[in-house]
Amino acid sequence: MSLFRDDGVVLRAQKLGEADRIITLLTRQHGKVRAVARGVRKTKSKFGARLEPFSHVDVQFFSRGSELVGRGLPLCTQVETIAPYGGSIVTDYGRYTAGTAMLETAERFAENEGEPAVQQYLLLVGGLRTLAAGVHESHLVMDAFLLRSLAVNGYGASFTDCAKCGLEGPNRFFSLPAGGVLCVDCRVPGCAVPSPETLVLLGALLSGDWRTADACEPRYWREGSGLVAAYLQWHLERGIRSMRYVEK
Numbered sequence: 146m147s148l149f150r151d152d153g154v155v156l157r158a159q160k161l162g163e164a165d166r167i168i169t170l171l172t173r174q175h176g177k178v179r180a181v182a183r184g185v186r187k188t189k190s191k192f193g194a195r196l197e198p199f200s201h202v203d204v205q206f207f208s209r210g211s212e213l214v215g216r217g218l219p220l221c222t223q224v225e226t227i228a229p230y231g232g233s234i235v236t237d238y239g240r241y242t243a244g245t246a247m248l249e250t251a252e253r254f255a256e257n258e259g260e261p262a263v264q265q266y267l268l269l270v271g272g273l274r275t276l277a278a279g280v281h282e283s284h285l286v287m288d289a290f291l292l293r294s295l296a297v298n299g300y301g302a303s304f305t306d307c308a309k310c311g312l313e314g315p316n317r318f319f320s321l322p323a324g325g326v327l328c329v330d331c332r333v334p335g336c337a338v339p340s341p342e343t344l345v346l347l348g349a350l351l352s353g354d355w356r357t358a359d360a361c362e363p364r365y366w367r368e369g370s371g372l373v374a375a376y377l378q379w380h381l382e383r384g385i386r387s388m389r390y391v392e393k
């Protein structure tokens with residue numbers, strides 16, 4: 146029997162039986178953790194209210210090793226709220242949809258339970274804080290989070306220098322497999338050619354230059370969002386394919 150304590154962000158809360166929930170968290174020290182919260186679906190459960198998606202919490206877990214505790218998962222025995230980001234996120238459609246995509250992406254990148262993903266955790270906490278504050282457009286906060294999540298997981302994109310030969314930018318030919326823009330000599334068939342302003346925007350989102358990102362025209366926001374989504378999809382799908390290959 147063991148007790149452990151960690152900070153985490155609630156990614157998901159699924160029903161378990163009549164009154165319980167399985168909570169999925171991205172924690173600071175233990176990566177993705179799934180745990181059972183007992184009695185949280187009863188009305189007026191303060192415990193349950195603290196364990197809603199987007200909440201940043203300090204949790205004490207109780208693990209009984211191999212003994213079955215609700216499907217063998219640890220129990221949440223104490224929960225303290227660090228920051229209830231959900232409050233200002235779920236009441237705004239734009240924030241909610243952006244935030245949901247952020248939680249899902251964080252979970253995909255922290256797939257292996259118990260394996261620390263500290264940088265991903267810190268990015269998620271920072272991203273939700275920014276999203277909840279409502280200072281920047283929600284979709285920009287999401288795109289910045291997605292680009293940085295890709296970067297901390299080894300898929301950092303280049304939006305200025307050539308991703309292949311390093312030729313100093315600006316370069317215009319954007320390639321998903323190459324991981325960013327390519328110069329005239331390195332370009333391959335099938336490159337996208339986004340507006341130069343869009344590439345500046347994406348670089349700004351990756352580096353945290355909010356002044357540039359906020360001031361950008363909406364059409365470049367839209368083009369940038371499309372490229373970020375394609376880049377993320379490309380890596381996640383590739384991830385799934387390579388995992389299937391390993392399992393066989």
Ligand SMILES: [Zn+2]
Nearest residue numbers: 307310328331
């Ligand atoms: Zn090149």
